[in-house]
Every structure is written in C-alpha cells, then in structure tokens.
Amino acid sequence: MKNIIAIASAKGGVGKSTICCHLAKAFTSQHKKVILIETNAGLRGLDIFLGVKDVVYDLGDVLKQNCSLKEAILNVKYNENLFLLAAPFSFDIMLSGKAMFKLCNSLKELFDIIIIDVRTDPVFSFEIKNIVDIFLIVVTLDAVCVRDTALFSNMLSSKGNCKPTLRLIINKLKKNIKKTSPFKNLDDIIDETNLQLIGVLPFSKDMQYKTQHGKNLNAKSVLYKIFTAISKRIEGKNLDIII
Ligand SMILES: Nc1ncnc2c1ncn2[C@@H]1O[C@H](COP(=O)(O)OP(=O)(O)O)[C@@H](O)[C@H]1O
Ligand SMILES: [Mg+2]
Numbered sequence: 430m431k432n433i434i435a436i437a438s439a440k441g442g443v444g445k446s447t448i449c450c451h452l453a454k455a456f457t458s459q460h461k462k463v464i465l466i467e468t469n470a471g472l473r474g475l476d477i478f479l480g481v482k483d484v485v486y487d488l489g490d491v492l493k494q495n496c497s498l499k500e501a502i503l504n505v506k507y508n509e510n511l512f513l514l515a516a517p518f519s520f521d522i523m524l525s526g527k528a529m530f531k532l533c534n535s536l537k538e539l540f541d542i543i544i545i546d547v548r549t550d551p552v553f554s555f556e557i558k559n560i561v562d563i564f565l566i567v568v569t570l571d572a573v574c575v576r577d578t579a580l581f582s583n584m585l586s587s588k589g590n591c592k593p594t595l596r597l598i599i600n601k602l603k604k605n606i607k608k609t610s611p612f613k614n615l616d617d618i619i620d621e622t623n624l625q626l627i628g629v630l631p632f633s634k635d636m637q638y639k640t641q642h643g644k645n646l647n648a649k650s651v652l653y654k655i656f657t658a659i660s661k662r663i664e665g666k667n668l669d670i671i672i
Pocket of ligand 1: 631
C-alpha cells in the first residue's frame, strides 16, 4: 500500500487539484481516512473544490506557530473521512521540503492516506521525493506538456539514491486526439514520457462544473469509476485501464 501520494506535474493547469479532490473522495468511499495537503502559497483552491467554507487556520499558521497542526486540520462537510490542510493565504510563506517531511511524519499517525497537491515547482517536487511513496504525474496532450513531463520525470528518477514510484495520469483526453494534439495515440505519449500509465481521464465539463461547486461525481459516472480504479491500482490491485 502506498500511503503518501503526491500529485505533481511539469506544467500548471493540467488538473492536479481536480484529481487530488476526486481521488481523495474515491479512497474515502473505501473507508480510508484521508488528508489533503495543499502546498501552494497564496494560491488556495482545494477549499472551494471540497466545499470547505470556513478556513480558520491554514498551513501558514502552522508554520508560523499561530496554531497547532491539529487545529489547522479542516473537516469536509458530508464526508467524515476527508480532511484538508489549506494553503497559506499569503504569498510569503512557502512550504519547504523540510517542513513537508516533518508534517507528513506527524500526519502519518492520524490518517491512512496523505495526498499532496504538489505546487508546480520541480525543485520542491525533488525535495519531497524521499518522503513520497508514489508520484502521480499529470500530463495533458499538448506537445510542450508532454516534453516537459519527460524532463520532469527524468529529473525525479535520476538524481540521488531514492527512486520513487512514478506513474502517469493522462488528463483532459478529447475524442479525436489527432485534431487537438500532435500525438497520434496515447502510446506515443507513454513512450515519450517513459512512464507507466495508471489512468486516463476524459475531458469533462461535468467534472469541471461539479469540482468548482464542491460537489461529488455521480457514482454511476465513468469518471467516478476511473478514480475508483486508480485508487485500487495505487493499492496494488491489477485492473485494466478504462479509456
Ligand atoms: N478532465 C478534465 N476535463 C475538463 N476540465 C478539467 C479536467 N481536469 C481539470 N480540468 C479543469 O482544468 C482547470 C485546471 O485544473 P486544476 O485542477 O486547477 O489544475 P492544476 O491544479 O494542475 O493547476 C480547471 O478549470 C479544471 O476544472
Ligand atoms: Mg492546483
């Protein structure tokens, strides 16, 4: 079982926070106690995605010792297994790799799964690689994103002794891939990034709407099933990839 999951990417706007939110919910529906950590400074977003209205304390308060870690853990309404540590509201408190290490060590005692919404920052991603069990690297189908993902995953796996497990999530897949992307098929992207695929998510206006309104995906929807399958693959189950 992989307990500390990092959702990372080479480029911004690829869907990391969206994936964090729905993957966390998939784990909670299997009765796992999950905490999400947002690592941006000043660019909070998961509170909206999870429908958390009142952020009293955030990670900035923990780092400045304005409150205890437990006081900053936010409950998510209607989901007793889901919790959030919100990003600092101000831009001047950046969570370091070292602080992340301390944080995860404390949280490991309290939660089954820690999901880190990794800010788009290769240096920070590299700094946390020793504490993370699995990196889910999110890519979309544009040429620059795919090339940058290859460089990013190379950097994560090459330097140092620790080689974390890296897996690829292809996001925002549109029906006719050749019309919107320079790639002919998904195999081209997998070859170029040299990463093992763990999930493919279609472009979905419904998910966009639901996420921004803090709502859950419909349990009968394809996306719900895809997130459930990704959560099970992370647990080591061998399931076919739904595309
Ligand atoms: N599969 C998807 N289909 C459609 N829109 C998506 C999908 N995944 C993410 N988005 C949208 O892309 C934008 C960026 O997503 P976000 O999760 O904030 O990315 P990141 O955290 O990587 O910056 C948001 O508007 C979000 O709703
Ligand atoms: Mg984000």
